[in-house]
Amino acid sequence: MRWFWSRVVALSLILFAFLTGPVAAALPVYVTFWFDTEDFILPEADDAAMRLAEMFAARNVQATFKIVGEKARVLEERGRDDVIAALAKNDIAYHSTYHSVHPTPSEYCRDLTWQEGVSEFTRREGAGLRTLRKVFGVNASCYGQPGGSWTPQSYAALRAFDIPLYLDETSHVNVDNRPFWYCGVLNILRLGDAVIRTGWTDQEVRQACEKFDRVHKKLLDEGGGIISIYYHPCEFVHTQFWDGVNFARGANPPRSQWKRPPMKSPQEQKQAFDAFEAFLDHIIRHAQTRLVTAREIPSLYPDRVYSRPLTRRDVQMIAEAFRKELSYVDLDGKIASAGEGLLALAQTVAKADDDSGTGEVTLEFVYGPASAPQRFVTEGTYSSAAIQEASQELLDIVQQTGQMPSVIWVAGEPVRPEDFAVTLANVVASGGLSGNVALRRGELAARKYVADDSPGLWGWVVFPEGFRAPHMMEVAKLQAWTIKPPVLRKLD
Ligand SMILES: [Zn+2]
Structure with a gap:
């Protein structure tokens, strides 16, 4: 019988090598899910955030919730410890102090110098970050701007806040639709076809899953990469964004006049959550896929240029x-x-x-x-x-x-x-x-x-009519000295 067992051992070793070999050699495709958790007007958006947070926790995976400071504050004020606890099972990130209340970051940095903008961003957005840290007991893992309200000066503030990642989707800086370094901060800012979202119908879910498979294969062929998937918890329950209702085109009503956005019917809400859940499960089941949070992303891209002298x-x-x-x-x-x-x-x-x-x-x-x-x-x-x-x-x-x-x-x-x-x-x-x-x-x-200033760059509905920022984009271009692509780490 010895020959039998030695064959079993030999075959097992071959099988083991076959199973682990190619997987260990190839980089997986990383997928990061993030939710801009921002609607502090509609209380039902709190429940939507909790439901999504629990959806990930139930599958032993995590998403990143980029939370507005004022949202964190009203969660506490409304006594929503249950929502806070559910979000805390995921990764906590930052999404500005007041989001769409004017002036937003591009508006107040528009005519400032580099240094003035850094100070003003630190002052205004530092306030909400302190609230977030107090409510959740952790520092934010990343930041992303409200709407299209991007500023170059935010980056130096983020470094001072000890936030190493900028995670969003906008065209202000774009290095070939892939991640990049800008101002010493890692950016997932414009990923082109590697940004995938599903709509709420069965057909849209099917199409999004097919697109995921296609892009996944393309990234594997590139030697690994990252897919970015983002939503807002509020869009699962509303029919119109909270800030479009209140702050569009420069409008800035006082708090007493803030209106609730119109809501989806219970049926429509269920359809949205079900569609997203099907999409999520398709991705979790996909081979050579690894979900990562914003907190994990910087460690995927170590910058080795500083660690050893250049020859x-x-x-x-x-x-x-x-x-x-x-x-x-x-x-x-x-x-x-x-x-x-x-x-x-x-x-x-x-x-x-x-x-x-x-x-x-x-x-x-x-x-x-x-x-x-x-x-x-x-x-x-x-x-x-x-x-x-x-x-x-x-x-x-x-x-x-x-x-x-x-x-x-x-x-x-x-x-x-x-x-x-x-x-x-x-x-x-x-x-x-x-x-x-x-x-x-x-x-x-x-x-x-770095994008040239153009009307299209400022298409966010919250900006005042005709908003432009030519001086700020020139300040942004001066930081092009810091741009470079990051190198995806080989797996150990
Ligand atoms: Zn937002």
Whole structure:
């Protein structure tokens, strides 16, 4: 009988290897469900949030509930400990203090400087975050803006709030419909076909499930990825959004005049919950699928560019890349933003006289400039010493402020960071400093990932008629220095 058992063992080992091998090698497709939990007017929306929260808990999985500060406050005021407890079984995230009460973030940041906007966002949205933390006893795992009310300044505030992820769906910044880093915050902001929702009819559920299968396969072919699925608990019970009813086109009635939105019939509500449940179960049952919350997402995308020094070869790659295009640079799986690339070049040039060094440089996160210079030179020839001094001064400023300066002074003349970056790239790519250095012109190609101001960008019904924010989108483009795609972690 020994031969029999040894065969059983051998066959089991082969079966085990077959079952675990391919799964361990391939990255799964991650799916994140999130609910913008915002309607603080309609009490029935509280029950809708609880029902959805319980739906996930009953399946031993979690969704992310991005909760408005005022919503958290009224849940407590209404004595809805049951709703709070159900939500707390899931991941708790943040969705602004008052959502659609004017002024919303884009409205109040519209004409502010970078620093003013950071302060004002911190002041206004910090209030609701404190409420959320008090009610739920945890920090928010992520933030996403109310409606289309996006601002670049929110990012620096989020870093101070210790919120590492921006999770939403809007077109203000878009890197090829996939996740990206912006201002040192991981973004799931525009995923194109990887955003999937179902309507409430059987046919719509079938179509959404088919789309899920299709996109799932496409992401597997890409080597893994993430699908974003979002709803609002209130849309399961209402026929019109609470804020469309009260705050559309700049309207700002006092609290005493807030109206309840019209509701779905009990039958329509049941149909909505049933449709969503069928969609959820289809996804949970799908092979090579893993549900993740906003709290888990940052650990899927570790940024390895800071953990080990860049080699001389890495810096050469940055220099070569910058001569073609001033944008992020992929260094064999570590990715440097344009700003980080500039710092790597500046370190190399500043240390050019130090022959004993290894040529290695270390990077840390740096914000793009707060403003663009009005006056700058566009041509000139400078001594090696002047270029070296300017490089060191750039590094000193970044060390002190954590932010790129708006101009770099070279021999007393103001040079744009774009031009300085391409000039340094040319120096490093052509073998280092020798003799005089001619100033090169550069443009920050990564600006293309940040939307131009346009009427379509501000289509949210809550904005005042004709709302535009050209200055704010220029401030946003200055932070394109920080843009780069994240690298999905291989499974251990
Ligand atoms: Zn919302």
